[in-house]
Amino acid sequence: MNVQQTPLYEITAGAGLQPRALQSDTGGLVVTVRGARILGIFLDGAGDNLLWVNPDALGNARRAKESLAAGEWNVGGDRCWLAPEIELHFLNTERPSHKEYAVPPALDPGNYTVRQESASGLWLENAAEATNLVSRAKFGFRTTRTITLCAPPIDAAGLSYVGYELSSELEITSPDRPEACYGLWHLMHLPPGGGVHIATRRKPEIVDYFATDVAGHCRLRDDSIVFPITGTAMQKLGLRAADVTGMMGYYRPAPGGNATLIVRYTAVFGGATYADYPANQRQRRDVAVQCWNNPGATPTCGEMEYHSVAATAASFFHTRDVSRTWCFGGPAERVRDIGRQLLGVREVG
Secondary structure (H helix, E strand, O other): OOHHHOHHHHHHHHOOOOEEEEEOOOEEEEEEOHHHEEEEEEEOOOOOOOOOEOHHHHOOHHHHHHHHHOOOOOOEOEEEEEEOHHHHOEOOOOOOOOOOEOOOOOOOOOOOEEEEEEOOEEEEEEEEEEEEOOOOEEEEEEEEEEEEEOOOOOOOOOOEEEEEEEEEEEEEEEOOOOOOOEEEEEEEEEOOOOEEEEEEOOOOOOEEOOOOOHHHHOEEOOOEEEEEOOOOOOEEEEEEHHHEEEEEEEEEEEHHHEEEEEEEEEOOOOOOOOOOOOOOOOOOOOEEEEEEEOOOOOOOOEEEEEEOOOEOHHHOOEEEEEEEEEEEEEEHHHHHHHHHHHHOOOOOO
16 A cells, blocks of 8 residues: 555645655555654555544644644544643643643643654654643753554555554653653554553552543453543553553454454553553552543544653653554454464464
8 A cells, every 4th residue: 555645644734734655565654753752553355444543633734724723632543742741731631521631832842853864763852841730840851753664563465554663762852850750752643433442460550530430341361451532431441661661552343354453562661650640549659651531422443552761860860662563454363373472372353
């Protein structure tokens, strides 16, 4: 599939998002310089984008221009923000509510510029200043995001495939306070209809961010936890770094006995400091993996998320993160087998 011929590429180009096409033999990515987002993952034979993209914001180039000019940030795709969410997004930090929620333009879309690029990769950088809503003070930061195509870690014969490595850095150039704690927060928007499979080391502690019985929503297995993406209810799951292996994947059935699978491999370190925390447990600094469902009357989307180890005074306010994402499409049983092997779990689907 030539991703430059997809409607998404044409729309993002017409709207001024500065898209780039990263093309593999059987798939490709649409990456935008604006926001440093991976907005499209396409595979031969899979048809639709494997990522969720907001149709209200990116339905056509004219609508996209109008939405972005009005400050719309929720365009979808695979993006990188900073954590903790409470300190950067919730306007009322004492009683956080999504009715009083904002995305700092310095974080998204930021002011990303191209450092280097090639047919198989893109290196983007953003330097800006934002306000911490708890300390009420500004801090300066620099982020880089390098997106490069990568080979599959397993024999993918008979399947469509595209994969990419994310290499990201965060430097707090002027901390707002000595005890400042920030991290890279990677969020992948997913269409409903499948389940995120997270490989676990032991029976995990369930961190329920919104007190909505997220444990009851999940399927708990001996070697994993499955979070269904429904896009209909406000739910957020958090898992400790000590409880996960760093392997998670989104399996989604497709028509004609086929399926797609997105596997993400991240580095997790039990005992390390992570920046994000729920409102009712503000001393927590150990949540590395999260999943989220968007509330709505009709299905919209969910997210598969992970955090980097935090940038603190102990690390000279610097952190670096590398992950790999492998995407497969084809006959469902073959895709499930790939999932079982990569995730290291007994069951997928």
